[in-house]
Amino acid sequence: MKYVFEREFDKEKNIVRINGKAAIGHCQYYNTLILKTMESFGYVDGLKIYEEVAEEANREAFSDYLKNHPEVVSLDDKLSVASDMYRTFGFGLIEFSDVDEKGAKVVAPVSHFALTWKKRWGKRSAPICYFTKGYIAAVLSAIFDKPFGSYEVKELDCISMGDRICRFEVRRI
Amino acid sequence: MAVDEEFIIEQLTKADLIGDERGLISFFGTYLTQIYADFSNKMFFRFQKALTPHLQKAAGVLLANAVQECGYFTFRGFIDSPDWEALMGPMIDTDEDMLYALVALCNVFGVGKLKVKELIPGERFVCVTYNSIEADGYLKEYDKSDKSQCYTLTGLSAGLMDLVYGREFPHGLNTFEAIETKCRAKGDEYCEFVVKRATF
Ligand SMILES: [Zn+2]
Numbered sequence: 001m002k003y004v005f006e007r008e009f010d011k012e013k014n015i016v017r018i019n020g021k022a023a024i025g026h027c028q029y030y031n032t033l034i035l036k037t038m039e040s041f042g043y044v045d046g047l048k049i050y051e052e053v054a055e056e057a058n059r060e061a062f063s064d065y066l067k068n069h070p071e072v073v074s075l076d077d078k079l080s081v082a083s084d085m086y087r088t089f090g091f092g093l094i095e096f097s098d099v100d101e102k103g104a105k106v107v108a109p110v111s112h113f114a115l116t117w118k119k120r121w122g123k124r125s126a127p128i129c130y131f132t133k134g135y136i137a138a139v140l141s142a143i144f145d146k147p148f149g150s151y152e153v154k155e156l157d158c159i160s161m162g163d164r165i166c167r168f169e170v171r172r173i
Numbered sequence: 174m175a176v177d178e179e180f181i182i183e184q185l186t187k188a189d190l191i192g193d194e195r196g197l198i199s200f201f202g203t204y205l206t207q208i209y210a211d212f213s214n215k216m217f218f219r220f221q222k223a224l225t226p227h228l229q230k231a232a233g234v235l236l237a238n239a240v241q242e243c244g245y246f247t248f249r250g251f252i253d254s255p256d257w258e259a260l261m262g263p264m265i266d267t268d269e270d271m272l273y274a275l276v277a278l279c280n281v282f283g284v285g286k287l288k289v290k291e292l293i294p295g296e297r298f299v300c301v302t303y304n305s306i307e308a309d310g311y312l313k314e315y316d317k318s319d320k321s322q323c324y325t326l327t328g329l330s331a332g333l334m335d336l337v338y339g340r341e342f343p344h345g346l347n348t349f350e351a352i353e354t355k356c357r358a359k360g361d362e363y364c365e366f367v368v369k370r371a372t373f
Contacts, residue, residue, distance in 0.1 A: 009186040009281075013304050016186075016283030022210040022306060024283045024325075025190065027203045027247040033239035034217075037232065044223040050216050057212035088191045090198035090206040110195045112206055 001077040003084035004069065019068070021061060028116035035117065035128060047130045054134025055141070056148060063142040075099065075143065082139040091131065101144045101172065103151070106136050108166035114159035127158035129166050136168055149173070176264045176273040178280065184260055185281045201257075202250035210283070214310025217324070230320075237328035237351070244332030245346050248275055252336070268337050269294055275333045276300065284326060285309075290365070295338045298349075298368040300330050305364045308357035321356035323364050330366040347371055 008017050016023050038046030062082060066072055072081050079096045086094050092110035108114075108129065117128050133153040140151050153170050157163035190198050190205060198205040217236060221229050251257050252271075261274045269292060279287050285306050291299040307323040321327075331351035339345020350371040355361035 005189065005191060007189050009182075009283075011182070012286075014182070014280040014283070014286040015304070015306065018207060018209070022283065022309075023207050024210050024213060024306065025200075025205050026208050026213070027200070027205050027243045029203070029243035029246050030239050031206060033242065034236070037235045037239065038220060040235070041224060041228060041232070044220065046220045046223075049220045049223065053212055053216040053219060057209050057215065060211075061209060087196035089208070090190075090192045090196065090204065092192075092196040110197065112197060112204055116204055 001072060001080045001084070003065075003081045003088055005088050019061070019065060021064075028112070028120075031113060032116050032120050035113065035130070036121075038130075051130040051134040051137075051153075052149075054131045055137040056134075058135045058138035059142050059148060062138055066142065078143050079139070082143075086132075086135060091135070094132065094136070096139075099140070101146075103169070103171040104136070104140060106153075106168040106170065108132055108159075108168070111159050111166050114166055117160045118162075123162050124158070124160045126161070127155035127166070128160040129155055129158055129168075132166065133168065136170055140170060146172075176261075176270050176277065178273070178277040181260065181264075181274065181277040182280055185278070200247070200250075201254045203247045205247075210306050210310060213325075214307060215314065218311060218314060218322070233320075233322075233324050236324040237331070238347075240325045240328030241332040241335065241351075242328075242346060244279075244329045245335050246343075248278060248332070248336055249342050251278065272298070272333060272337045275336065279329055279333070284329070287326070287330075296370065298330065298334050299365065301355075301363050301365045302326065303357075303363045305357060308364055311358040317360050318356070318358040320359060321353035321364070322358035323353050323356055323366075326364065327351045327353045327366055330368050334368045 006019050038050050083094050092112050094108045098105045113129050136153050137151040151170050152173050155168050157167040192198050221232050285302045285304040287300050287302050290301050305323045311322045331349045334349035335345045339348035349368050351366050351368040354367050355365040
């Protein structure tokens with residue numbers, strides 16, 4: 001099932017809204033440098049904050065979408081809408097499998113974050129798809145109606161480390 | 174011919190920028206993502222609050238620099254494209270026209286409504302907005318700030334001056350620096366960005 005992308009431009013304010021929420025366009029230079037900034041201040045785990053906020057913001061957006069689109073009923077439909085939304089926003093491709101309340105397996109054959117990082121700064125020794133981790137946790141907690149922070153997402157392989165695809169494992173905490 | 178901002182915005186907001194079959198949005202030589210403003214705002218402000226006060230300032234500078242660079246490279250790609258020539262070419266005779274056209278371009282991305290307040294060619298540029306999305310985001314989460322909070326627009330306004338009046342691409346980055354002199358997050362009526370030649 002496809003994600004229905006509704007974008008409006010408010011001419012009075014020059015604000016973009018996607019499915020009713022204010023959104024901005026960010027380029028790869030911004031996205032990569034922000035991630036680098038997040039890991040540059042040793043004593044504060046910026047990447048953890050980044051991941052948590054990604055879960056929070058995407059959880060709200062995805063839950064609202066499901067509320068406004070009652071035609072999306074089955075688990076498979078919800079997951080395919082989540083993947084298509086991810087693709088539409090330009091983050092790359094994600095595929096869910098073995099999904100139930102207790103967790104899931106996810107692969108990302110294309111990752112905006114990992115590809116642009118590797119292109120700019122070369123191979124990493126640790127994964128970088130913190131946005132995707134938050135996104136995946138958001139999708140599961142929205143679908144199974146669990147509170148924020150209910151899922152732990154681990155990125156096992158990452159394109160930024162030279163792996164062919166990014167691979168994630170999700171478990172209920 | 175003067176730069177017709179309304180026409181530019183209308184033309185450029187017609188197309189939905191969405192991911193292709195690989196999930197990537199290719200935009201004049203760079204890759205873009207669409208991100209909820211809530212995410213960008215909360216992520217950065219929370220991170221900043223977790224730092225000690227003097228590092229908070231450093232983090233703000235880093236974010237502004239990130240955007241200055243982003244604006245510089247992304248907008249350069251746009252300027253070099255045939256689409257830019259087709260849309261903007263007939264309107265642009267001077268560097269000043271170019272700057273106004275770039276401000277119109279910024280007004281397409283959803284950062285708020287930017288207006289040029291003052292432009293001294295090659296030297297100084299002042300722009301203002303009454304609805305910065307960052308100031309909105311800040312005030313949604315926190316009480317009035319003691320400092321300006323619109324790092325994205327600060328960086329962006331400096332990046333535009335780099336492009337138009339800096340050294341030849343790609344060596345013009347950081348020719349200019351910007352300061353947000355007024356900000357709604359700290360109680361001002363509007364946000365104001367003053368761009369001057371960099372002193373370092
Ligand atoms: Zn401001």
